[in-house]
Amino acid sequence: MPELPEVEVTRIGISNYINSNTIKRIVAYSTNLRWPISPDIFSILPGETINSVERRGKYLLLKCQSGILLIHLGMTGQLRIVTTTCTPEKHDHLDIVFIDEVVLRLNDARRFGSVFWVDSNLEHKFIEQMGPEPLSEEFDGNYLYQKSRGRKIIVKKFLLDQQVVAGIGNIYANEALFHAGIHPSIPAGRISKVRYKNLVVAIKLVLATSIKLGGTMIDFRDGTEKNGHFPQKFSVYNRSGRPCTICGTQIQYKRVMRRSIYFCKSCQK
DNA sequence: CGAACGACCTGCAGGC
DNA sequence: TGCCTGCAGGTCGTTC
Numbered sequence: 001m002p003e004l005p006e007v008e009v010t011r012i013g014i015s016n017y018i019n020s021n022t023i024k025r026i027v028a029y030s031t032n033l034r035w036p037i038s039p040d041i042f043s044i045l046p047g048e049t050i051n052s053v054e055r056r057g058k059y060l061l062l063k064c065q066s067g068i069l070l071i072h073l074g075m076t077g078q079l080r081i082v083t084t085t086c087t088p089e090k091h092d093h094l095d096i097v098f099i100d101e102v103v104l105r106l107n108d109a110r111r112f113g114s115v116f117w118v119d120s121n122l123e124h125k126f127i128e129q130m131g132p133e134p135l136s137e138e139f140d141g142n143y144l145y146q147k148s149r150g151r152k153i154i155v156k157k158f159l160l161d162q163q164v165v166a167g168i169g170n171i172y173a174n175e176a177l178f179h180a181g182i183h184p185s186i187p188a189g190r191i192s193k194v195r196y197k198n199l200v201v202a203i204k205l206v207l208a209t210s211i212k213l214g215g216t217m218i219d220f221r222d223g224t225e226k227n228g229h230f231p232q233k234f235s236v237y238n239r240s241g242r243p244c245t246i247c248g249t250q251i252q253y254k255r256v257m258r259r260s261i262y263f264c265k266s267c268q269k
Numbered sequence: 270c271g272a273a274c275g276a277c278c279t280g281c282a283g284g285c
Numbered sequence: 286t287g288c289c290t291g292c293a294g295g296t297c298g299t300t301c
Contacts, residue, residue: 001294034277034296058295075294076279091279110278112295126297153272162296170294257273260293 002073004134004167005210005230007058010079015053017081017102018062022049027095029088033108034074037094038117041069045096045117057130057166067120070127074112080105131165134203139165141197148188148196155191156184156261159203168203171237172210174262176203178236183268184261209233236262 002010023045031037048064055061060079062069071079076091082103088095089107094115096104106113118124131147132139147164148155158164159173168176177184179202182195191199210230235245240253244264254261 003295072295074278074296108278109280110294112278151271157272160295255292258292 001075001169001171002058002077003169003172004055004058005172005207007055007060007073007167008211009214010073011053011055011060014079014081014104018050018096018098018104019053020050021098021100021102023047023064024097024099027097028093029095030093033093033111034072034114035116037115041115041117045069056127057133057162058169059127063120065120068118068124070114070116070118070124071106072114074108074110074114076110077106077108077113080107129163131161131163134165134167134207139200139204141193141200144196144200145191145193148191151188153188154185154256155182155188155199157257157259158188160259165203167207170259171234172203172206174237174260175206175235178202178263178268179206181268183265184263185256236264238262 025046026042028037028042031039044066045064048066050062050064052063053060054063058072060071060073062071071077073079082105084097084101084103086103086105088105091109091111092105092107093111094106098104106115116124132143144165148158151158156173156177159168159176160170174184176199180195180199182191182199210233213230213233236251239251240262241250243249244251244267247264247266249264249266252263252265
């Protein structure tokens with residue numbers, strides 16, 4: 001499930017192959033992702049050179065001369081670097097073919113991902129409304145504290161709001177709350193500034209650690225199944241019934257508002 | 270404005 | 286064996 005670390009690891013991985021490379025053509029095997037892929041890209045992209053590969057929250061930004069290609073991987077989206085001789089498989093939707101025959105191929109089984117083309121002098125509304133990058137200095141305890149005043153939603157859901165902070169998903173929200181010792185079901189507006197400072201430290205730590213370890217499930221190179229090593233570091237996520245790494249209490253699992261929460265009832269208050 | 274929920278989609282696990 | 290149900294996940298759009 002691509003969250004910020006997975007997108008970042010993907011960004012670094014594909015950059016080596018596509019940065020400064022020029023697009024030859026676009027091939028679509030299906031265009032109905034979360035939204036139809038902008039038909040513009042078939043005529044605009046050929047001839048464009050990738051000037052930089054950037055990331056904003058969970059979005060990848062392929063910056064070209066005349067605009068930006070935004071890619072969101074949804075839940076199951078994966079980008080792979082292949083060659084033109086590599087035949088497409090099930091759930092492959094889009095090829096960005098470069099002049100040196102390198103292909104950036106998008107695969108997305110559940111099709112929650114999306115691809116947008118935006119004119120360079122327009123900001124896309126989804127990006128525009130997005131909160132700060134969690135690894136930036138701008139994102140600190142004071143910011144979260146101020147942002148949460150008056151909010152009644154539970155803190156775990158608050159962290160998933162991309163307008164609050166960009167790039168956090170269910171896995172890292174659960175993990176960060178554990179490391180900060182905060183119960184996921186507490187209303188966001190009732191948490192002290194000190195606790196938010198601890199939470200921000202925890203968020204930055206879990207995200208940075210995951211990026212360093214290669215995320216949770218990344219595989220961008222042709223043929224080589226190279227999974228990230230972060231799952232081995234999970235403290236609560238997907239560990240229902242297993243002992244807490246700190247106190248040994250069984251990790252709790254609950255469905256709250258159609259989302260899974262994992263926590264230690266002894267360590268998180 | 271905030272909160273809650275439906276919808277989108279597919280693969281997989283579990284129950285019968 | 287095979288069908289059915291529920292769950293997993295992100296997030297936009299709609300409704301209250």
